[in-house]
Amino acid sequence: MRIVQVGLGGFGRNWAEEMIPQVAEVEVVATADVAEASRQAAIDAGIADPKTCYATTEQAIEDSDADAVLVTASLVGHVPAVRAALEAGKHVMVEKPFAPTVAEARELVDLAESAGLVLAVSQNYRFFPAVRAVQQLVRSGDLGDLHAVELDFRRFSGSDGRRGPHHFLDEPLLVDMSIHHFDLFRAVLGQNPTQITCKTWDPEWSLFSGPSEGVALIDFEAGVTASYRGSWVSHGTPTAWAGQWRMDFTDASVEWTSRGDGKDGWTSDEVWIRRGDSLRQVELPTMPLTDRAGSLTEFVQAIKDGREPENSGRDNLSSLALTYAAVESAANGRTVKVGA
Structure with missing residues (x-):
């Protein structure tokens, strides 16, 4: 499965060095990061090809014949990268937290489902x-x-x-x-x-x-x-x-x-x-693969099987809602209802 990796900061580079190589079913055909320093660090580390390392998700997708996009950027980049990938017709797995708000996450889930695409969140502790x-x-x-x-x-x-x-x-x-x-x-x-x-x-x-x-x-x-x-x-x-x-x-x-x-x-x-x-x-x-390699494997297998992955965006809405309800409760000192 040909993938684009979006996000080449320290955590993204760790993905590229330690996790992606464990999953034989995937091949990284392009990378992207808005920060020139992160792109250069990935190139210097030998985990990004300067010929296929781009400044935007859109350009990386356009110039590659990818099947899916793996978003390992920081939280601020999640929604734009996921939306760009889904609108381009690509399956997506994104790092946690899924999105800055439950409403934005729900919008992306609905977009993926309307397009018949798999959207997953790497809640790796499950694996x-x-x-x-x-x-x-x-x-x-x-x-x-x-x-x-x-x-x-x-x-x-x-x-x-x-x-x-x-x-x-x-x-x-x-x-x-x-x-x-x-x-x-x-x-x-x-x-x-x-x-x-x-x-x-x-x-x-x-x-x-x-x-x-x-x-x-x-x-x-x-x-x-x-x-x-x-x-x-x-x-x-x-x-x-x-x-x-x-x-x-x-x-x-x-x-x-x-x-x-x-x-x-x-x-x-x-x-x-x-x-x-x-x-x-x-x-x-x-378990053949654990941690983030396990979550990536589940994502890939779900696409092959034509099913919803265990770590789907739809399932993750409740985990995200609980997290932000915790933040709200801590801020106002009251019990908060949880609804995804």
Whole structure:
């Protein structure tokens, strides 16, 4: 499948160097970025061809015989790039967050569906063995009814005194990081959220421009309430990127974690079932590709199969709505209804 990659900043170059090469079914035939410095950095790194590296999405699409577009640009570039690709008749996968607003995301979903095109969002935390195992446990009903979920995320970003791009974001926790966890709630529970109460803050000594810590209570369709705690500035034992989970069922609890550090982050995936004093580790499924390579593979396979991908734009509307409802709740101090 011939693709155009739009977005060659640091994260886009990581996509090009580490993720795209894992997916044998795709070939990058053109690249694009509005920033000349990013284009040059990609060319210097040998991951972009100067002959097919363009300043605009439109030009890259026009000059290439591509089947699809992969948008790895920053959030401000998502909607323009996705719209340009869809209007050119190309399938699209875009990085999270999907769009700056739910209304803009919904518009793109409708545009894709009217044109018969696949639109996907790279919610890559779904594509790990522990997540698949927990999804199966929930669906099987073997542990009884699920009635409570807890998730803790802890990291200390900037402990070395240096600031990265996410330190300057308005919402470094909720929109840049918690969106992964909010999407995982939906993926493993198989339910959509109905309302959220959220509070965020930032210690005066942190290197962040926006709130780096937060807590939330999230209600879901079937009556399950999830409690969430996230921190970018915790001295506590760091969690894996997907966080540290406990899910309480009628007959047992499930404790699990996913997405560790490094290229082989799946090796730290673990799922345990606790019944009284008994603790049993769950055997995890084998996944040929995980992380962003897994989300790209799902996108490509869905196009080949003529079906909606698991990580479709339509499905992602609820994850996006939950994220922005969390921001609203934290800003006004009230419980906010979630509707995609």
